[in-house]
Amino acid sequence: MAKTRSSLEAAGLTQRTANISERVKKIVVSPIKEMRILAEKVPGAISFGQGMPYVDTSPEIKEKLIFALKTKDISKYSTSPGLPELRQKLAERVMKKRGLQGILSENILVTVGAMEGLGAAIMTVINPGDEVIVVTPGFSSHIEQILLAGGKPVFVPLIEKKSWALDANAFKKAITKKTKAILLCNPSNPTGTVYSKKDLQEIEQLVLKNNLILILDEPYDFLLYDNAEFYSPASNPALKNNLIACFSFSKEFAMTGYRIGYVYADSGIINQMMKVHDAFCICAARISQEAALAALSISDEFTKDLVKKLDYNRKLVMSWLDKMPELFEYQVPKGAYYIFPRYKIENLTKKNPKLKDINSFDFCLKLLYEAKVETVPGAAFGPAGENHIRMSFGAKPEELEEGMKRLKKWSENLTQ
Numbered sequence: 001m002a003k004t005r006s007s008l009e010a011a012g013l014t015q016r017t018a019n020i021s022e023r024v025k026k027i028v029v030s031p032i033k034e035m036r037i038l039a040e041k042v043p044g045a046i047s048f049g050q051g052m053p054y055v056d057t058s059p060e061i062k063e064k065l066i067f068a069l070k071t072k073d074i075s076k077y078s079t080s081p082g083l084p085e086l087r088q089k090l091a092e093r094v095m096k097k098r099g100l101q102g103i104l105s106e107n108i109l110v111t112v113g114a115m116e117g118l119g120a121a122i123m124t125v126i127n128p129g130d131e132v133i134v135v136t137p138g139f140s141s142h143i144e145q146i147l148l149a150g151g152k153p154v155f156v157p158l159i160e161k162k163s164w165a166l167d168a169n170a171f172k173k174a175i176t177k178k179t180k181a182i183l184l185c186n187p188s189n190p191t192g193t194v195y196s197k198k199d200l201q202e203i204e205q206l207v208l209k210n211n212l213i214l215i216l217d218e219p220y221d222f223l224l225y226d227n228a229e230f231y232s233p234a235s236n237p238a239l240k241n242n243l244i245a246c247f248s249f250s251k252e253f254a255m256t257g258y259r260i261g262y263v264y265a266d267s268g269i270i271n272q273m274m275k276v277h278d279a280f281c282i283c284a285a286r287i288s289q290e291a292a293l294a295a296l297s298i299s300d301e302f303t304k305d306l307v308k309k310l311d312y313n314r315k316l317v318m319s320w321l322d323k324m325p326e327l328f329e330y331q332v333p334k335g336a337y338y339i340f341p342r343y344k345i346e347n348l349t350k351k352n353p354k355l356k357d358i359n360s361f362d363f364c365l366k367l368l369y370e371a372k373v374e375t376v377p378g379a380a381f382g383p384a385g386e387n388h389i390r391m392s393f394g395a396k397p398e399e400l401e402e403g404m405k406r407l408k409k410w411s412e413n414l415t416q
């Protein structure tokens, strides 16, 4: 197991500690972004790192945004919760997406990506010492956000052999008097699992029975493969008062750089979250709110095409991993654009004793510097992620092809 949770530290960076708060000293930059920082300094590196779709934002969105820039005064702040027209449209969107009724703009907060929504949600409901149940492997930034709020992430492992399924029983066992919330990302980053309705409904019952808050992170709800069926607990009206659902424009509309997302929750929760949102950002960037309005008006052809392209990439990466059974085994991702292979430490050790116990941080750094391939250490996603790497397949197919070629060549030298 790695001694650090930071790729930058594993690569030798030392951090200033004088005059730095305990709160901040406890957290790391998510290794997803750290690997990007390190890879930027490796000329020609191919990225399987940060999750970004390679396609550009739809030209229709861009044209509408240019029109808005020319015809409206969008140089001013919006009110803190977001443009009224956008909140109204997002309320309608949540009703349509989740088959709900009665959602009002008061139930919506426009945020700086899903990320700020998640951060504001955690700051709003978590007191220092509160426990938040997260899965492992689970999204690395959730862990940092919980720690930043003074909370304690309690890790519940997914079941790898069952394609990284939820273990509802383990959730039940993890609940204590200090449990305040459960945080779930579905489809999963980093494993690509689309959780089953049955397992999610068991978790809903635990939430209601123990009066917890269920924080949902669903930026990949549109990105499903092999006819996988997606179910969201947000569609259960009984959960209305115990739910904060965070959404994003980043992936669905290829707008990662616009930094725009939204939250759906009970208006009482939204009003409290607004305090955090105001304290940190005042409002989401007005120009990005206009872009979000434009995105909501285009046909769904753009997103359908994006899903097809990413499915092509998924198959490409899997076909290459299939050529390296000595080094990797993996579960087939059914959603999102990540795959989470395990590197077979037993084979590595047999063939090269120097690699005995190589942790995922060192594995990814070696891969970056020796093969010029950027991936993310599995340990960034909690303890069950160790001895795995996360690979995003959002990049251009020709880049992925080149990256996989490099990986194969590198792996042959490693295991010979």
Ligand SMILES: Cc1ncc(COP(=O)(O)O)c(C=O)c1O
Pocket: 051, 112, 113, 114, 115, 116, 139, 185, 189, 217, 219, 247, 248, 249, 250, 256, 259, 260, 261
């Ligand atoms: C699970 C998950 N949540 C949140 C985010 C952040 O999304 P946004 O760009 O909307 O802040 C990401 C981005 O990769 C993600 O994978």
